[in-house]
Amino acid sequence: MDMMPVWISIKTALAATLITFFLGLAAARYMAGRDFRGKSLVDGFFILPLVLPPTVVGFGLLCLFGRNGPVGQLLFAMGRPVVFSWSATVIASAVVSFPLMYQAARAAFEQVEPNLENAARTLGASEWRVFWRISVPLAWPGIAAGAVLAFARSLGEFGATLMLAGNIPGKTQTIPLAIYFAVEAGKDALALNWVLMVLFISFISLVALNHWKRRQYHNMASIVDFLPEESTDAGN
Amino acid sequence: MLAIDIKKRLPEFRLEVAMRLNYEIMAILGPSGCGKTMTLKCIAGLEKPDEGLITIDDRTWFDSWQHIDLPAKERRAGFVFQNYALFPHLSVYDNVAFGLRGRPSAEIQERVNNILAKLGIMKLTSRMPNRLSGGQQQRVALARALAGEPEVLLLDEPFSALDSLVKSRLEDELLKLQEYYQGHVLYVTHNLEEAYRLSSRMAVIEAGQVLQQGERQDVIQRPANRRVAVLTGVRNLFSGVICSLEDHRVQLEVEELGSLWVDRKVDQGFKLGQRVTAGIRPGHIRLGKREACNSAVVAVSDCVEEVSGCTYHLQASNGRSRLNLETSSANAEQILRAGEKCDIYLPPSHLFIIDDSK
Numbered sequence: 001m002d003m004m005p006v007w008i009s010i011k012t013a014l015a016a017t018l019i020t021f022f023l024g025l026a027a028a029r030y031m032a033g034r035d036f037r038g039k040s041l042v043d044g045f046f047i048l049p050l051v052l053p054p055t056v057v058g059f060g061l062l063c064l065f066g067r068n069g070p071v072g073q074l075l076f077a078m079g080r081p082v083v084f085s086w087s088a089t090v091i092a093s094a095v096v097s098f099p100l101m102y103q104a105a106r107a108a109f110e111q112v113e114p115n116l117e118n119a120a121r122t123l124g125a126s127e128w129r130v131f132w133r134i135s136v137p138l139a140w141p142g143i144a145a146g147a148v149l150a151f152a153r154s155l156g157e158f159g160a161t162l163m164l165a166g167n168i169p170g171k172t173q174t175i176p177l178a179i180y181f182a183v184e185a186g187k188d189a190l191a192l193n194w195v196l197m198v199l200f201i202s203f204i205s206l207v208a209l210n211h212w213k214r215r216q217y218h219n220m221a222s223i224v225d226f227l228p229e230e231s232t233d234a235g236n
Numbered sequence: 237m238l239a240i241d242i243k244k245r246l247p248e249f250r251l252e253v254a255m256r257l258n259y260e261i262m263a264i265l266g267p268s269g270c271g272k273t274m275t276l277k278c279i280a281g282l283e284k285p286d287e288g289l290i291t292i293d294d295r296t297w298f299d300s301w302q303h304i305d306l307p308a309k310e311r312r313a314g315f316v317f318q319n320y321a322l323f324p325h326l327s328v329y330d331n332v333a334f335g336l337r338g339r340p341s342a343e344i345q346e347r348v349n350n351i352l353a354k355l356g357i358m359k360l361t362s363r364m365p366n367r368l369s370g371g372q373q374q375r376v377a378l379a380r381a382l383a384g385e386p387e388v389l390l391l392d393e394p395f396s397a398l399d400s401l402v403k404s405r406l407e408d409e410l411l412k413l414q415e416y417y418q419g420h421v422l423y424v425t426h427n428l429e430e431a432y433r434l435s436s437r438m439a440v441i442e443a444g445q446v447l448q449q450g451e452r453q454d455v456i457q458r459p460a461n462r463r464v465a466v467l468t469g470v471r472n473l474f475s476g477v478i479c480s481l482e483d484h485r486v487q488l489e490v491e492e493l494g495s496l497w498v499d500r501k502v503d504q505g506f507k508l509g510q511r512v513t514a515g516i517r518p519g520h521i522r523l524g525k526r527e528a529c530n531s532a533v534v535a536v537s538d539c540v541e542e543v544s545g546c547t548y549h550l551q552a553s554n555g556r557s558r559l560n561l562e563t564s565s566a567n568a569e570q571i572l573r574a575g576e577k578c579d580i581y582l583p584p585s586h587l588f589i590i591d592d593s594k
Binding site: 113115116118119120121122123124125126129133134137138 | 277280281282307308309310311312313314315317319321323324325334335337380381384
């Protein structure tokens with residue numbers, strides 16, 4: 001059995017999650033706890049790939065990165081066209097999974113108590129240090145859940161990938177594409193192999209997600225623990 | 237010298253705070269939502285005033301006219317938050333060491349251990365905050381704020397989250413704070429007793445305005461106006477007319493109580509016939525005592541039994557108008573019942589006069 005689609009899928013999903021992770025974190029940090037004119041407009045724009053049909057996202061990306069698109073023209077001039085290359089699978093997956101990461105991280109940042117960040121500031125921490133040492137660790141369960149969801153979504157991406165990257169075996173053919181074209185060609189047994197593979201990888205991702213959720217729950221539970229005042233340490 | 241003179245427009249009111257303090261503990265007393273916490277946040281650099289000036293010794297932290305606004309990380313004011321705001325993912329040690337970054341590790345270790353030892357929480361070093369009791373959390377928060385030797389220590393209702401037993405013990409400890417912290421301390425509370433016990437100076441704030449500030453005895457013994465009197469726990473206020481002036485005392489004519497002598501405080505200028513407000517704290521009215529002057533017969537309108545003693549609501553009347561008074565008596569042996577008559581005596585030294593025209 002040709003394992004290429006599996007490696008391409010995992011490579012793509014990892015690369016897309018990495019990009020999405022930092023972009024989503026940056027966007028979430030910028031939007032959380034800030035109020036400006038047109039905020040809901042920007043927010044809507046970030047969420048859009050989640051609600052649009054992937055083919056619409058793919059069409060949009062094609063317009064942007066295609067031979068006649070503004071970014072595409074530049075890339076063609078530089079001799080590094082993106083369309084129908086492996087990078088295209090990453091871009092398509094990253095764009096489609098971005099809203100999941102962004103939403104989860106933003107919700108998690110908004111849950112962080114502002115006074116914890118304020119306390120860090122009064123202790124001399126720069127905004128950069130406040131972000132990495134306080135905000136991110138405290139929002140981590142939510143951020144991690146977002147990253148796992150984004151990874152799972154990248155893995156399953158079909159429509160936008162097909163539009164932007166095409167179906168080139170050994171180059172842009174991810175598992176979902178391979179399944180579709182195997183079924184279309186009547187190779188049901190091959191399709192089933194890949195289906196089982198996707199089931200396995202997705203299941204692992206979800207187990208990881210649940211693990212994070214449980215950790216989050218445990219943290220909450222220990223915070224509300226009732227702790228009696230100890231008589232030995234306070235009196236002296 | 238820490239000098240603050242700031243204005244900030246808030247949704248409910250305008251915050252206008254001007255105060256100065258000189259290496260002492262100043263309590264900011266006021267009801268919740270009066271702008272106390274906002275004032276502290278402005279000083280720490282966590283909120284930006286609309287206009288004003290914050291200077292510490294010869295340095296400027298904020299000056300709206302010169303566009304100086306030092307960020308919080310450069311002001312490094314020690315801030316103890318109301319809920320302590322300990323970093324839940326860091327141990328006690330790491331919480332306290334958080335503000336010491338950039339120093340040699342040996343120095344960090346020494347400083348952290350030093351401050352933990354002073355506060356008696358040395359053995360909590362490796363605990364996580366969610367394994368600390370409220371009192372321990374407060375000490376860690378204090379240790380964390382003091383570790384970097386800040387020039388100003390800002391305490392936002394540090395006792396409001398504690399039960400009364402722990403509270404009184406920690407209060408005693410905070411009184412000793414000055415032994416190891418020499419700096420400006422601003423202390424926010426809505427509790428008068430606490431403010432008085434812990435501070436040397438007091439500022440009374442309501443709806444963003446400083447109504448009075450000064451030595452704590454002055455604020456308590458000579459409220460500047462009726463609002464200050466009410467906010468500092470004076471329950472008995474009545475109007476009167478000045479009918480006689482002597483060097484050391486003033487005579488007032490109060491419709492319901494007759495004539496009252498009041499000891500005259502320095503720099504209080506009064507005129508004969510002037511309408512003023514007089515007041516006395518509940519604990520200062522002497523129940524069941526009759527003197528040649530400053531005494532009256534009143535009716536008990538109701539009696540609330542307290543843990544020690546009673547709180548009485550009294551009614552003085554001259555037939556035309558009535559005056560409600562409140563007093564507390566530590567002597568619970570003889571409880572007066574509603575409807576009974578009794579003598580009261582208002583000591584001239586405890587009565588004060590508020591100049592309504594000011």
